[in-house]
Amino acid sequence: MSFETLGLHDVLLKSIRAAGYTEPTPVQAQSIPAALAGGDLMVSAATGSGKTAAFMLPALHRLTMESPIRSIGPRILVLTPTRELALQVTKAAETYGRAMRRVRVVSVVGGMPYPAQIRLLRQHVDVLVATPGRLLDYIDRGRIDFSRLEMLVLDEADRMLDMGFIEDIEQIAAALPEERQTVMFSATFGGQVGRLAEEMLREPTRIELATHRDTHENxxxxxxxxxxxxxxxxxxxxxxxxxxxxxxxxxxxxxxxxxxxxxxxxxxxxxxxxxxxxxxxxxxxxxxxxxxxxxxxxxxxxxxxxxxxxxxxxxxxxxxxxxxxxxxxxxxxxxxxxxxxxxxxxxxxxxxxxxxxxxxxxxxTQNIPVHVIEGLEPHFKPQPRDPNRRFGDRRNGRGFGGEGSRGQGGGQRGGEGRQWGDRPQREGAPARRDDNWGNRGTYGDRGGFGERSNDRGNSFARRDGGNTARPAAGGFGDRPRRESQWSNDRRPSGDRPRFEGRGNDRQGRGGGRFDRG
The missing domain is CATH 3.40.50.300 (P-loop containing nucleotide triphosphate hydrolases)
Structure with a gap:
């Protein structure tokens, strides 16, 4: 197949031949005729497959025909996630449109002075390449006229959404004419990208030539x-x-x-x-x-x-x-x-x-082959990987670790699954105490400090209902307790409780608690 069979204008074919291109890539061969038909388009292709020409050549083909609307605003708008990609698209548009007369390409990206870009936008623009954030600034200021816009291209749409531009893209789309052609290029059309495509595209033609699972043979x-x-x-x-x-x-x-x-x-x-x-x-x-x-x-x-x-x-x-x-x-x-x-x-x-x-x-879904340079070998030994393992297969539970994976019915490294708490005793570790690590009761049935084997005293003696008894009176200096302040009668709301004293024997752990009656 040649570019002559795709239906492009002769002036574009002249520029293509001057650039040294002879045959279209698969993404160009399928995307260009679909884009020339005028409908919305969703394309997924690998990096370096010629996606820029796949949307820029049909866009420039539109410019070979006069617009019925008289304005200096752009007829083609291309949104890109990064400044580098915007400059690459701008250069490609200038290369493919070199043989065309009076085709003006302008890039609007962050990091560039506002006055210089405003001067460019005040003049006649045919193709506008922009990053979403900077373009939205000019839309809010009323610096761009989109009355004659015919085509919107979202290049690397998945990356723009990953960078948080989804709201900016929606606001930009709302400022554009409803009667337009929308072309979206993305590595994947799942998740947010798929929802955005449903909102912005009308019965699009879908072309999927490559996914992230494809092998990069070259x-x-x-x-x-x-x-x-x-x-x-x-x-x-x-x-x-x-x-x-x-x-x-x-x-x-x-x-x-x-x-x-x-x-x-x-x-x-x-x-x-x-x-x-x-x-x-x-x-x-x-x-x-x-x-x-x-x-x-x-x-x-x-x-x-x-x-x-x-x-x-x-x-x-x-x-x-x-x-x-x-x-x-x-x-x-x-x-x-x-x-x-x-x-x-x-x-x-x-x-x-x-x-x-x-x-x-x-x-x-591919293993990366491990290489070792003689004299620069690593000291640690990574776990060997099974070359016959298929990524994505779930065996015995979650993940793809096979016999060694965690999951229902499988242990941490294979074998029969253990119940929670059945962890084996570590070699050299002290024996577990039956009163703390043995057969536990229900939540809240643990004994008080005084009931443990270390015998810290019985100051937290158990009472009915699980409450703790109040320790003996006394504190620093054994001050006498005043009955008017420490009585068990409930006080009116707002009266602040007083601290109880702490015993001098330091066997109890209940000192310093509040008595709330």
Missing amino acids: IEQRLHFADDDAHKGRLLNHLLRGNDVQQAIIFAATKRDTEFLADRLATDGFAAASLHGDMPQAKRNRTLTALRRGEVRVLVATDVAARGIDVPTISHVINYGMPMRAEDYVHRIGRTGRAGRSGVAITLAGPAERGKVRAIERFT
Whole structure:
């Protein structure tokens, strides 16, 4: 199949050929004709499969026809979760519309000066690419006219909802014309994404080409266990010095880690730079430009770079810090192996991060092969995994641990289940006292302090009803008790109770209690 068979305008085909594209990807081959038909669309496809062109080419095709409404407002609106992805979409729109006349693409994202963006919005706009928060600011100020909007695109809808943009998206949609085409791209359409699609889309065509369970055949995944951060640093240094590393993205867990790690790598002689959300937008743009030009060989970033970086020369992705969510792992490794190339995704995990590794394997339903570098072997021995185990199978209760899983009828590590309290006696531990750990009665039947084997006295003698007896009078200095204050007659409401005295023998534990009558 070729782009000529998809029904695109000739001017777009000219730009596609100039960009070097010959055949559409599967997501483009199915999404473009459906989008050109004019109906709403739901698409799920893998990272790096050409999703941007799948919605941008039909959007630009609309611009080849004149709008019946005279306005300077945008005809196409694309919402993205991050600034990096917005800039990537903007660049793609400019590339595909290069041969078109008077097509103006504007991006509105956070981190950029308001006056400069306002000047852009005062002029004629055809395609507006924006992040939800900044766009909503301009809608509230009345800076944008959506009277001629024809198409709304939600790119990475699941990520936008994860970032808390659902209310912003609903408010933006309410400000748009009802008669419009809505196209939604998402990794999954369950949960909030599915509910949002039901609210915003009208009888959409659903195209699902890939899920998080798909195998990334062009990406080799490896897992290296590390004893501690120092061991992890030695592994990273060894991996980056490999001859097969062209460019690499290292994902760290926090913003502070990105700067610390980038500085350390620069000291070791690597052309490294950091990228995180707190950096000014101008600096982020310069860093990404240097990465695309090859001036930066190693980029250390947070998950802000897990979506939106499209650099074909990235050969390696290294998870130095584990992702907070298993879904982010899929988007991280998708930064390599792009444009039909092969890539390597390496995860460095410490002893405390084995649970996150298992969560990723459950999410992707795939085992990550464990690799060991000679001379950098880990000292701790992770539990061997059954290569024939199918993720998601529940055996003997919860989880997928088979005979060793917890569950009804199964013990903690297999065998017959035990009842609560049947834990075996630990070797070397003192024998349990029958009066405290033996056959217990119902709640509240435990004896008082004076009835225990350590014989602390009998000051809490039992009375009928389970109440404790009042200790003997006396206290510091054996002050005489005044009958007017310590009588058992109930006092009127509001009279504050007085403390009882404490005995000098210190055998009882009842001193200092309130007598409430």
